[in-house]
Amino acid sequence: MKSTESLAACSNIARAARCMLPRGFAVACHAASAALEIPQRERALVAHAVPHRIAEFVGGRWCAHQVLAQLGRDDCELMPGALGGPSWPPGILGSITHEDSICLAVAGDRFDTLQGVGIDLLSNQRAAALVELADLFLSPAETRIHQQNAFSPQQLADFFCAKEATVKAVSHLAGRYLDLAAISIRQQHTEFSAIVADLSCTVRGSLSHLDKQILAVACC
Numbered sequence: 001m002k003s004t005e006s007l008a009a010c011s012n013i014a015r016a017a018r019c020m021l022p023r024g025f026a027v028a029c030h031a032a033s034a035a036l037e038i039p040q041r042e043r044a045l046v047a048h049a050v051p052h053r054i055a056e057f058v059g060g061r062w063c064a065h066q067v068l069a070q071l072g073r074d075d076c077e078l079m080p081g082a083l084g085g086p087s088w089p090p091g092i093l094g095s096i097t098h099e100d101s102i103c104l105a106v107a108g109d110r111f112d113t114l115q116g117v118g119i120d121l122l123s124n125q126r127a128a129a130l131v132e133l134a135d136l137f138l139s140p141a142e143t144r145i146h147q148q149n150a151f152s153p154q155q156l157a158d159f160f161c162a163k164e165a166t167v168k169a170v171s172h173l174a175g176r177y178l179d180l181a182a183i184s185i186r187q188q189h190t191e192f193s194a195i196v197a198d199l200s201c202t203v204r205g206s207l208s209h210l211d212k213q214i215l216a217v218a219c220c
């Protein structure tokens with residue numbers, strides 16, 4: 001992607017994320033790049049990874065440090081927790097996603113009621129392939145509906161993206177691996193709610209259809 005194209009894409013994605021998140025969240029979006037500065041111990045986590053993975057990891061962590069700085073909290077390392085998500089500092093809720101060499105991070109603090117936030121970017125190209133994989137991520141109830149009256153490719157992509165954002169919002173509360181098929185999505189236009197099997201929290205979120213990606217934000 002040319003740098004002007006990438007700048008425009010990042011600014012559109014950041015704008016969409018700001019509109020979808022509750023007030024008080026900081027947002028940063030940047031092209032994936034191994035050249036960005038992040039703490040040495042974080043960079044070391046991907047020292048042996050392939051170049052694409054290094055670029056997206058570094059870009060994602062760089063965005064995460066930008067949002068922490070906006071909250072006055074960039075005094076920490078973001079090491080991965082047991083379930084793969086970053087260990088945000090106490091009192092901070094945040095999430096990272098990367099797709100199409102674009103990285104997005106969001107974080108906020110001072111929330112009375114929120115327990116988790118999750119974001120997911122899904123490229124339209126990857127979304128098209130999900131029709132073949134629906135059995136792997138639809139819940140049993142969704143599968144029954146799909147068998148009678150197939151969801152459109154767009155609905156399947158929306159469900160998948162909403163479920164990935166939901167995993168990120170709740171996995172620290174569940175404290176265990178979450179299967180996408182254990183999550184059921186109810187969608188109304190661009191709004192959704194998610195029910196996670198054996199977890200009592202309520203997840204609500206929204207979807208935005210951007211030029212080349214779908215963006216999902218989930219909060220619980």
Ligand SMILES: CC(C)(COP(=O)(O)OP(=O)(O)OC[C@H]1O[C@@H](n2cnc3c(N)ncnc32)[C@H](O)[C@@H]1OP(=O)(O)O)[C@@H](O)C(=O)NCCC(=O)NCCS
Pocket residue numbers: 056057060083084085086095096097098099119120121163164165167168169171172176177178179180
């Ligand atoms: C975990 C999952 C949501 C990641 O989403 P993805 O679309 O593959 O990748 P994205 O680029 O959007 O997001 C990746 C980022 O999400 C974050 N992440 C990964 N696992 C996470 C988790 N359990 N909770 C919160 N955030 C998580 C990380 O920051 C990761 O980036 P990094 O490794 O560079 O720091 C997705 O792989 C998934 O749903 N997997 C199926 C369920 C699963 O594996 N669950 C395991 C954890 S319960």
